[in-house]
Amino acid sequence: MRANRDFMAPWEPTRTPEFFTESGQRAAIDEVLVRHEQGTVLPHVILDAGGSVVGRITLNGIVRGAFQSCSVGYWVSAAANGCGFATAAVREIKSVAFEDLGLHRIQAETLRHNAGSQRVLDHNGFVRIGMAPAYLKIAGRWQDMDLFQVISPNIV
């Protein structure tokens, strides 16, 4: 996270200085693991061929009942960009969401000018479903986001 601090800043919520410390990362990971135990989050790391962590991909906001939906978020280290890691990770997490978790829908939100992320979604069959004004507080201000979704092929 420290190595990618400047690279990630335009695409993320504003982080506290504590977030970039080892204890800050332990706290963030502990928090996400609690939500994983509650069934609302599925966190994964993205590994390169040698087994080194090059990014993360997470299913957030898993909702059951009539919705059966979640939202996917991901990032890949600046040094590993352009190698297809995000495209492959989204492909694999789709299979986890639809086959293993039995979800019906995955949503993704991107900043309107995040062409790289939109390309990753396009490669994975996501379609744009609209624009949400002032949807997320990214880089310190409430920003409009394009919304995308992919529906499970296992419709019953």
Ligand SMILES: CC(C)(COP(=O)(O)OP(=O)(O)OC[C@H]1O[C@@H](n2cnc3c(N)ncnc32)[C@H](O)[C@@H]1OP(=O)(O)O)[C@@H](O)C(=O)NCCC(=O)NCCS
């Ligand atoms: C977006 C991000 C995840 C892409 O990761 P990646 O591993 O480089 O993605 P991939 O290599 O699988 O694919 C990227 C695609 O976008 C394209 N691309 C990248 N930057 C682009 C740009 N500025 N304009 C147009 N296309 C772009 C690449 O050419 C590639 O397309 P291709 O496969 O057709 O050649 C990465 O840049 C990142 O972590 N960005 C910061 C955080 C972020 O934006 N997360 C997503 C939030 S919605």
